[in-house]
Amino acid sequence: MPELPERKWTMVVNLDTCTGCNACVVACHAENNVPIVSEEEVVRGRAMHWIRIERYWEGEWPDVKARYIPVMCQQCERAPCEPVCPVYATLHSQRENLNLQVYNRCVGTRYCQNNDPYKVRFFNFFDPNFEGLLKEQLNPDVTVRSAGVMEKCTFCVQRIRRSEEQALVADRPLRDGEVVPACVQACPTSALVFGDLKDPESEATRLVRGNQRKFRLLEELGAEPQVYYLQSGHSAVNE
Amino acid sequence: METTHDVPIWRRPPPEDTELSHQLEHERRQHLLLDPRYPLDIDGGVLKPMYRHTWRFWLVTALLAGLVLLFGAIWTTQMILGLGITGLNRPVMWALYIVNFVYFIGIGHAGTFISAALRVLKIEWRRPISRAAETLTVFALIAAAMFPVVHVGRAWKAYWLLPIPTQREIWPSYHSPLIWDFTAIFTYLTCSILFAYIGLLPDLAMARDHTIGWRHRLYEVLALGWRGTEREWANQETALNVFSYAIIPVMFSVHTIVSWDFAMAVQPGWHSTVFGPYFVIGALFSGAGAVIMALVLIRKAMHLEYFLRDEHFDGMGKFLLLLSLTWAYFYFNDYLVPWYGQEPVEKVLHQLLATGSAAPLWFLMIFCNVVLPWTTLWSRRVRTSIPAIFTISVLIQVGMYLERYIIIPVTLGRNEFPYSWGVYLPNWPESLITVGAFALIGLLYVLFSRIFPMIPVWEVYEGQVLQGLRRIGRALVPTKAEPGD
Numbered sequence: 001m002p003e004l005p006e007r008k009w010t011m012v013v014n015l016d017t018c019t020g021c022n023a024c025v026v027a028c029h030a031e032n033n034v035p036i037v038s039e040e041e042v043v044r045g046r047a048m049h050w051i052r053i054e055r056y057w058e059g060e061w062p063d064v065k066a067r068y069i070p071v072m073c074q075q076c077e078r079a080p081c082e083p084v085c086p087v088y089a090t091l092h093s094q095r096e097n098l099n100l101q102v103y104n105r106c107v108g109t110r111y112c113q114n115n116d117p118y119k120v121r122f123f124n125f126f127d128p129n130f131e132g133l134l135k136e137q138l139n140p141d142v143t144v145r146s147a148g149v150m151e152k153c154t155f156c157v158q159r160i161r162r163s164e165e166q167a168l169v170a171d172r173p174l175r176d177g178e179v180v181p182a183c184v185q186a187c188p189t190s191a192l193v194f195g196d197l198k199d200p201e202s203e204a205t206r207l208v209r210g211n212q213r214k215f216r217l218l219e220e221l222g223a224e225p226q227v228y229y230l231q232s233g234h235s236a237v238n239e
Numbered sequence: 240m241e242t243t244h245d246v247p248i249w250r251r252p253p254p255e256d257t258e259l260s261h262q263l264e265h266e267r268r269q270h271l272l273l274d275p276r277y278p279l280d281i282d283g284g285v286l287k288p289m290y291r292h293t294w295r296f297w298l299v300t301a302l303l304a305g306l307v308l309l310f311g312a313i314w315t316t317q318m319i320l321g322l323g324i325t326g327l328n329r330p331v332m333w334a335l336y337i338v339n340f341v342y343f344i345g346i347g348h349a350g351t352f353i354s355a356a357l358r359v360l361k362i363e364w365r366r367p368i369s370r371a372a373e374t375l376t377v378f379a380l381i382a383a384a385m386f387p388v389v390h391v392g393r394a395w396k397a398y399w400l401l402p403i404p405t406q407r408e409i410w411p412s413y414h415s416p417l418i419w420d421f422t423a424i425f426t427y428l429t430c431s432i433l434f435a436y437i438g439l440l441p442d443l444a445m446a447r448d449h450t451i452g453w454r455h456r457l458y459e460v461l462a463l464g465w466r467g468t469e470r471e472w473a474n475q476e477t478a479l480n481v482f483s484y485a486i487i488p489v490m491f492s493v494h495t496i497v498s499w500d501f502a503m504a505v506q507p508g509w510h511s512t513v514f515g516p517y518f519v520i521g522a523l524f525s526g527a528g529a530v531i532m533a534l535v536l537i538r539k540a541m542h543l544e545y546f547l548r549d550e551h552f553d554g555m556g557k558f559l560l561l562l563s564l565t566w567a568y569f570y571f572n573d574y575l576v577p578w579y580g581q582e583p584v585e586k587v588l589h590q591l592l593a594t595g596s597a598a599p600l601w602f603l604m605i606f607c608n609v610v611l612p613w614t615t616l617w618s619r620r621v622r623t624s625i626p627a628i629f630t631i632s633v634l635i636q637v638g639m640y641l642e643r644y645i646i647i648p649v650t651l652g653r654n655e656f657p658y659s660w661g662v663y664l665p666n667w668p669e670s671l672i673t674v675g676a677f678a679l680i681g682l683l684y685v686l687f688s689r690i691f692p693m694i695p696v697w698e699v700y701e702g703q704v705l706q707g708l709r710r711i712g713r714a715l716v717p718t719k720a721e722p723g724d
């Protein structure tokens with residue numbers, strides 16, 4: 001088995017171009033077999049979206065602006081959710097810098113969700129119910145989770161794995177842009193960019209490096225999140 | 240008073256002086272240890288109530304057993320359908336089950352404290368109440384230990400949290416406070432059971448010598464051949480002393496570690512360094528209240544008025560007041576520092592408690608835990624009035640339960656992202672399971688009280704032998720001999 005290179009997978013979210021269309025949410029549901037919960041369950045606060053669009057209003061009516069911010073697992077380098085798991089169901093992949101979730105190890109203490117400042121972890125309160133044709137579109141690459149386990153965004157680890165294997169078979173390095181998570185693929189305005197920060201030439205590195213618009217969520221907590229946001233409403237002209 | 244060694248303590252003649260005789264009468268009414276009786280009468284006073292099976296006993300037992308069965312049925316349903324049948328949601332992932340866990344562990348602190356700490360400090364009035372307190376500790380710990388299993392999403396996999404070698408070849412992660420918790424509680428439960436059992440041995444032997452039939456056979460096995468030789472007593476004394484000293488730090492560690500389940504997390508309102516001692520005091524506070532309730536109930540149900548007197552409720556009442564003051568001190572510490580800091584999330588939490596939807600809970604908690612004890616327990620008349628001290632103890636349970644409720648589901652509802660805020664309301668499954676857990680402790684307690692002596696006879700007898708009265712001038716002064724001096 002050849003040594004696979006070290007990675008630092010990252011997501012860059014350009015808030016200027018995000019229109020809040022929710023295409024990423026739908027794509028994620030389809031790709032990752034995320035359970036679709038009933039209306040009553042959503043009202044009870046049990047909606048499950050590995051990526052969600054948080055909508056905030058800015059200003060006072062009528063001079064009001066909607067701000068959208070897509071929030072998914074931030075794949076923190078020093079993730080608070082990891083050490084509290086008593087059964088190593090959530091743990092760190094040092095090589096890829098991913099925050100892994102091992103469903104069949106999880107006993108459902110839900111400690112990780114308490115200690116997750118971004119609240120991007122989801123608990124299966126019931127067994128998932130894929131009705132009718134939805135069952136036919138389940139992704140065979142992704143486990144369907146049972147009741148009682150936690151789940152969260154994986155940066156589409158199955159796609160990362162497949163691309164790396166294809167590159168390995170072809171005996172060539174992984175090209176930038178070859179790994180495309182479902183949300184990135186679906187984004188009509190290309191507000192989401194996925195890439196390897198270890199690769200100095202990647203699109204993600206280019207966007208992050210020296211960019212004054214970049215910020216990370218709750219950076220002061222020191223969790224070292226790996227999702228970078230590019231501030232909206234600050235064009236160079238205004239400044 | 241002059242005593243001669245050949246007269247047994249229960250047959251000492253009263254003093255001839257009438258004033259001294261009156262004083263003696265008064266002291267005997269007040270203090271169990273100055274009121275010795277014929278040993279067989281004392282044995283009988285403990286053993287006879289164990290045979291009392293009135294219709295009330297069966298009614299209570301049946302009711303409690305029914306609630307425990309309901310507990311089992313709901314838990315089974317929850318395992319089949321999923322935790323969705325409870326009121327849990329995102330972000331409130333821990334709620335009533337963890338509240339119960341913390342509450343019952345807290346109850347489990349007082350027994351040891353009363354038995355071990357008061358023993359170490361040689362506080363004599365503890366003697367008749369130690370068994371009732373230790374028993375409550377053990378049963379409360381059993382109920383508490385159940386709740387993490389009831390709480391997890393896949394209860395049938397809960398053994399994965401145990402450090403036992405299995406085919407999975409994955410050791411539990413000692414980074415997680417939950418595993419520290421498991422270690423501390425397991426140690427404490429083991430120590431508590433052994434401690435209670437060592438103290439029970441002479442009484443089991445006593446019961447063995449006074450019974451026939453299945454009881455005799457049971458006590459014969461459990462008494463481990465205790466004969467009451469000098470050597471056995473010396474060994475028992477040593478063992479109890481070792482346990483008393485060893486179990487106190489274990490007790491402190493348990494609730495400190497329980498508090499770390501919260502304090503180690505980045506959740507606002509949890510991330511506090513004062514949580515360790517604050518939780519320990521809270522545990523002792525609710526635990527002491529629960530012991531008073533248990534004492535009142537067994538005194539009434541088993542007619543133990545000879546053993547459990549005003550002096551015991553008086554002593555426990557003072558203890559309760561002291562704990563209330565200490566609890567308030569720690570609560571103030573935990574409240575003032577974040578309030579002064581005025582961090583946005585902490586501010587939101589404080590507003591929620593002071594003027595928001597959680598305000599009724601918060602004010603009721605302050606009333607039960609601070610206002611009520613401070614305004615009543617300073618009075619000896621209140622402390623020695625059984626209905627009053629029982630009511631106060633019940634309200635302290637309410638207050639301490641609310642405190643845990645506020646810390647867990649109410650606090651979890653708020654975090655850094657207003658988008659992810661939520662409100663938890665208990666649903667019927669977890670509410671009934673909570674009732675069932677109280678019933679389980681009650682059931683175990685009721686059954687235990689009919690099989691095992693609820694008053695440590697040997698301790699009472701030992702205390703009565705050591706205790707004496709000495710005449711100084713015109714007054715009688717209680718004195719105590721130190722064994723081994």
